Amino acid sequence: MVSMGPKSIELCGGTHVPSSLHVGAFAITKELSVASGIRRIEALAGRHLVGLIRSQQSEISSLKNAFQKERQQLSAQNQNLSQRIASLEALSNYEKTLINGKNIITLPLHNIDPKHMKSIADTILEKHQDAAVIIASSQNERATLVVALSDSLTQTFSAVNIINLIAHNIGAQKGGGRPHMAQTGGKNPNGIPNSFNDFLKYFQDHPTGE
Numbered sequence: 001m002v003s004m005g006p007k008s009i010e011l012c013g014g015t016h017v018p019s020s021l022h023v024g025a026f027a028i029t030k031e032l033s034v035a036s037g038i039r040r041i042e043a044l045a046g047r048h049l050v051g052l053i054r055s056q057q058s059e060i061s062s063l064k065n066a067f068q069k070e071r072q073q074l075s076a077q078n079q080n081l082s083q084r085i086a087s088l089e090a091l092s093n094y095e096k097t098l099i100n101g102k103n104i105i106t107l108p109l110h111n112i113d114p115k116h117m118k119s120i121a122d123t124i125l126e127k128h129q130d131a132a133v134i135i136a137s138s139q140n141e142r143a144t145l146v147v148a149l150s151d152s153l154t155q156t157f158s159a160v161n162i163i164n165l166i167a168h169n170i171g172a173q174k175g176g177g178r179p180h181m182a183q184t185g186g187k188n189p190n191g192i193p194n195s196f197n198d199f200l201k202y203f204q205d206h207p208t209g210e
Contacts, residue, residue: 029043094133102132104131105133108196110137121135128150133147136170146182160177166202
């Protein structure tokens with residue numbers, strides 16, 4: 001150690017350490033100018049180095065947890081936004097057929113979360129009077145059906161009864177819901193076209209209601 005008065009104690013590795021082995025592992029923490037053409041390098045070694053490493057590891061762990069949480073939030077927001085965009089695009093792809101004075105609407109979808117299907121059905125019903133809507137989505141080798149009716153039709157029709165009649169096409173036993181909207185799910189996406197056909201046929205065979 002080289003001392004200059006009571007306030008300056010310096011380690012001079014080049015003069016007072018026989019070899020770098022005596023210093024062992026170290027980490028440079030600062031480099032600065034002390035005079036013209038003279039630089040100083042400050043480092044930590046021994047237990048002080050261990051303390052520095054532990055502090056940095058703790059900080060890195062905290063940052064990692066914070067970024068991971070933010071990444072999960074952004075991923076969820078991105079997925080929700082993608083579903084909303086897909087839902088809006090789907091609204092231009094439905095088919096409407098006039099049967100016995102009623103607007104019968106079919107809409108096949110793919111990879112749409114079931115929780116978004118009901119809101120899509122509501123949006124379609126807002127655009128049409130006396131409407132009966134069936135929406136189907138295939139996702140992960142499963143099929144989901146949603147049947148929705150205008151308020152004017154719930155006086156003589158029930159979405160629950162209708163979906164129970166066609167649920168077998170996708171491998172479901174029955175559905176659940178209310179007279180204006182019902183939902184069911186099954187493991188046979190290939191049965192979606194038959195569900196649409198049965199839906200249309202139902203309103204052809206029941207012009208005045210159930």
